[in-house]
Amino acid sequence: MDPKERIQELVEKLNRYSYEYYVLDNPSVSDVEYDSLLRELESLEREYPEYVLPNSPTQRVGDTVSEQFEKVTHEVPMLSLANAFSEGELKDFHERIVKAGFRPEYVCELKIDGISMSLKYKNGILFQGATRGNGTVGENITANVKRIRTIPKFLKKNLDIEVRGEVYMRKDVFERHNRLRKERGEELFRNPRNAAGGSLRQLNPAVTEE
Secondary structure: OOHHHHHHHHHHHHHHHHHHHHOOOOOOOOHHHHHHHHHHHHHHHHHOHHHOOOOOHHHOOOOOOOOOOOEEEOOOOOOOOOOOOOHHHHHHHHHHHHHOOOOOOOOOOOOOOOEEEEEEEEOOEEEEEEEOOOOOEEEEOHHHHOOOOOOOOEOOOOOOEEEEEEEOOOHHHHHHHHHHHHHOOOOOOOOHHHHHHHHHOOOOHHHHHO
């Protein structure tokens, strides 16, 4: 297979997998497999830039926004971070920072795999919750977000502010939900991220609260 055909094949596969991941919350491949294919595509695109397709996953952040919810345009795009998979890539990153004139100090923490979320407050009152979507346009899931007990609906100060973070489901909660779903004869969630995303995108907010 020549490079152009391989690039087209990878773009088709990765777009399908991305749709399953971001929109359906039901991925058919592991993160490791997806990242491996994406890195192959990135390598080919660097070598053959004339074959880069406009719908390549390297040209955007997320994927199609679900039609079930009202669309929200982010005032500031919700971008994604680049990955590093080896010590060499980390060293390359550090060297780029140093060459730019910085002397960085690093803080490391475990990555929580969840759903990126934007929360907007006006006069200290939560008025909008939205998913990242494709980075520019997300989904308005305010009614569902307000059912999450750990998200404050009011702030102590009358601030106009946007807070961004990750909505996730703890493993013990994930296992409990799957036990209940099994008892009810419902399809089981594949993983905690799948469960968090599926819960957020319920048309009935009461299901999200559950």
